[in-house]
Amino acid sequence: MSGARAVTTNQTDIYDKLEEAVRKYASTEYLRPIADHTRTAFAEAEKFVLNFYESASHTTHKVILDSGCGTGESTLNIALTNPGIPVIGIDKSAARLTKAGGAGNGTATFPQNAFFVRAELLDFWRLALGKVKAGQWHIPYHALYYPNPWPKQSEATRRFHLHPIFPTLLQLGDAIELRTNWEIYAREFAEAARIAAPERTIAREPFDSEHPVTAFERKYKEARQQLWRVIVSRD
Numbered sequence: 292m293s294g295a296r297a298v299t300t301n302q303t304d305i306y307d308k309l310e311e312a313v314r315k316y317a318s319t320e321y322l323r324p325i326a327d328h329t330r331t332a333f334a335e336a337e338k339f340v341l342n343f344y345e346s347a348s349h350t351t352h353k354v355i356l357d358s359g360c361g362t363g364e365s366t367l368n369i370a371l372t373n374p375g376i377p378v379i380g381i382d383k384s385a386a387r388l389t390k391a392g393g394a395g396n397g398t399a400t401f402p403q404n405a406f407f408v409r410a411e412l413l414d415f416w417r418l419a420l421g422k423v424k425a426g427q428w429h430i431p432y433h434a435l436y437y438p439n440p441w442p443k444q445s446e447a448t449r450r451f452h453l454h455p456i457f458p459t460l461l462q463l464g465d466a467i468e469l470r471t472n473w474e475i476y477a478r479e480f481a482e483a484a485r486i487a488a489p490e491r492t493i494a495r496e497p498f499d500s501e502h503p504v505t506a507f508e509r510k511y512k513e514a515r516q517q518l519w520r521v522i523v524s525r526d
């Protein structure tokens with residue numbers, strides 16, 4: 292997977308209408324109907340969490356999310372370093388999840404706290420927020436590693452931080468960690484978080500992943516690309 296190309300874009304700075312978009316969505320609710328297949332996938336994730344804790348749904352359970360997990364290496368990695376917490380890897384691509392060992396859910400060699408679901412994030416996140424608001428899920432950490440950058444200016448509003456889903460995403464995690472190989476995306480994400488959640492602590496930094504934890508991270512590292520991360524956290 293070497294030779295990954297750097298992001299190609301006609302954008303030289305952060306999106307010029309970023310503040311306008313973020314403020315607009317901060318005061319509106321994203322109402323697109325939730326797809327049935329994601330409701331079903333979410334119910335499976337919910338069941339996995341309850342089985343993991345062997346307890347009833349009225350207590351609060353810690354859950355870690357790995358959103359857009361792709362082939363799922365990061366999900367397995369996070370699960371191994373957090374053995375007491377269920378880690379849900381979510382992706383809409385069946386092909387990538389199959390490579391992830393999505394087929395390995397629940398097998399003996401698989402971390403018992405890892406679970407993969409095929410779902411649409413825009414829907415899964417709203418269902419997850421329902422669990423958080425009901426006091427049933429507490430999300431200490433939320434990985435958002437190398438989301439699709441949508442690098443053309445004309446595609447900017449497909450980026451999660453310029454989309455009506457952003458206020459929902461910001462409520463899902465004591466710490467949300469975005470990783471990207473595109474500096475402008477990191478700057479935009481940090482700026483959007485600063486506008487929408489001024490009470491949070493936001494750290495943005497270049498980083499070198501000594502041991503890549505995702506397929507894309509490895510590919511970028513092999514191509515010697517600079518990586519960036521933004522961590523949005525509650526104090």
Ligand SMILES: C[S@@+](CC[C@H](N)C(=O)[O-])C[C@H]1O[C@@H](n2cnc3c(N)ncnc32)[C@H](O)[C@@H]1O
Nearest residue numbers: 359360361382383384411412436437505506507
């Ligand atoms: C660039 S890949 C990164 C995958 C993985 N995190 C990695 O670093 O190797 C982005 C992933 O996000 C998934 N994805 C993008 N938008 C999504 C959405 N709206 N719902 C679910 N998955 C999505 C894609 O299927 C893809 O696997």
